[in-house]
Amino acid sequence: MSTPAPLTDATLREAMAAELAPRLLAHIDRVVALTDELARHHGLDVALARLMAQGHDLVRAVPPAELLARAEARRLPIDIVEREAPVLLHGPIGALELRERFAVSDPRVFEAIWHHTWGHPDYTPEAWAMFIADKVEPSKTRKWKPLQRVHRIAFEQSLEAAALAYLDARLKEAVRDGIAVHPLATLTRNHLLRTRAGT
Ligand SMILES: [Fe+2]
Ligand SMILES: [Fe+2]
Numbered sequence: 001m002s003t004p005a006p007l008t009d010a011t012l013r014e015a016m017a018a019e020l021a022p023r024l025l026a027h028i029d030r031v032v033a034l035t036d037e038l039a040r041h042h043g044l045d046v047a048l049a050r051l052m053a054q055g056h057d058l059v060r061a062v063p064p065a066e067l068l069a070r071a072e073a074r075r076l077p078i079d080i081v082e083r084e085a086p087v088l089l090h091g092p093i094g095a096l097e098l099r100e101r102f103a104v105s106d107p108r109v110f111e112a113i114w115h116h117t118w119g120h121p122d123y124t125p126e127a128w129a130m131f132i133a134d135k136v137e138p139s140k141t142r143k144w145k146p147l148q149r150v151h152r153i154a155f156e157q158s159l160e161a162a163a164l165a166y167l168d169a170r171l172k173e174a175v176r177d178g179i180a181v182h183p184l185a186t187l188t189r190n191h192l193l194r195t196r197a198g199t
Contacts, residue, residue, distance in 0.1 A: 007103060008047065009054035015102055016058060024061050027137065028054060034133035039126060041155060049126035052112040053133060055104055058094040060087075067093055081182045088182065091116045118184040119163050121191035128159035135166050164192040 005011070009032060017025060035053035039046045059067065064086035071078055071089045074096065082088045095114035098104035111120065112127035119131050136151040146169040154162035167189040174181050 007051065007105075009050040012051065012054045012102060012104070016054070020058075021061060024057060027139070028057055030137040030139065031056065031130070031133045034137050035130045038129040038133055038154060038159065042125065042129065042159060044125050044129055048106070048108065049129045051104070051106070052109050052116075052127060052130040055098045055102070055109060056094065056113050056116050056130060056134060057090065058098055058102075058113075059090050060094070062090065062093070079183060081180045084180070088117055115184065118182055119167070119188040119192075120184065121188055123188075125159060128163055132159055132162050132166070136162075160192055160195060164189065164196065167192070 013028075013032075016028075020028070032050055032053040035049045036046055038044075039049040059070075062070075067089040068078070068083070068086040070093050071082075071086070074093075076089070076092060078089070092114050095110045098113065099110060104110065108124055108126070112123065112130055115123070115127075116131055116134060119128070123131070132150065132154045136147045136154065141147040141151055147166075150162050150166045150169070153165050167185055170185065171181060171189065173179075
């Protein structure tokens with residue numbers, strides 16, 4: 001009996017392509033390409049980072065009400081910020097469905113995708129590469145200027161410094177617009193501040 005070939009980003013892409021619109025697939029392709037670049041630049045596990053990037057937006061196009069319904073059906077804890085903006089649930093639901101429907105079994109990939117909206121204090125370097133690539137892929141940096149700085153920091157300093165710059169920019173925007181901040185955005189930012197301070 002032959003053992004199944006390990007899941008790669010290419011085989012996962014093939015499996016996902018049937019259910020994703022070309023626009024979303026194009027975003028994912030750009031994120032995979034930039035993740036690859038960042039992972040190489042920082043000497044990381046490129047195959048692992050690419051797999052995280054390939055899977056990250058599996059259910060990004062599922063309508064908000066449906067995401068909320070899927071989260072409720074699974075009895076996931078739902079934060080009030082997520083209830084008001086159910087699109088934020090596409091990370092957790094995507095991670096769960098990748099495991100169930102696409103045989104994505106690596107817990108590092110699962111955790112990275114679950115938390116890809118705000119990052120996580122326990123993120124691996126590869127997860128940070130995927131996170132940053134998702135935020136600063138070319139079509140996004142064109143639309144929101146602060147992202148150009150995040151992109152620069154990711155290559156010139158570190159992925160964690162870039163993640164902090166990103167969360168800072170989002171926080172400034174939230175304060176300016178009077179919108180709620182997700183608790184995990186604060187936890188992750190506090191962690192990155194502490195790491196930067198070396199404490
Ligand atoms: Fe996403
Ligand atoms: Fe994305």
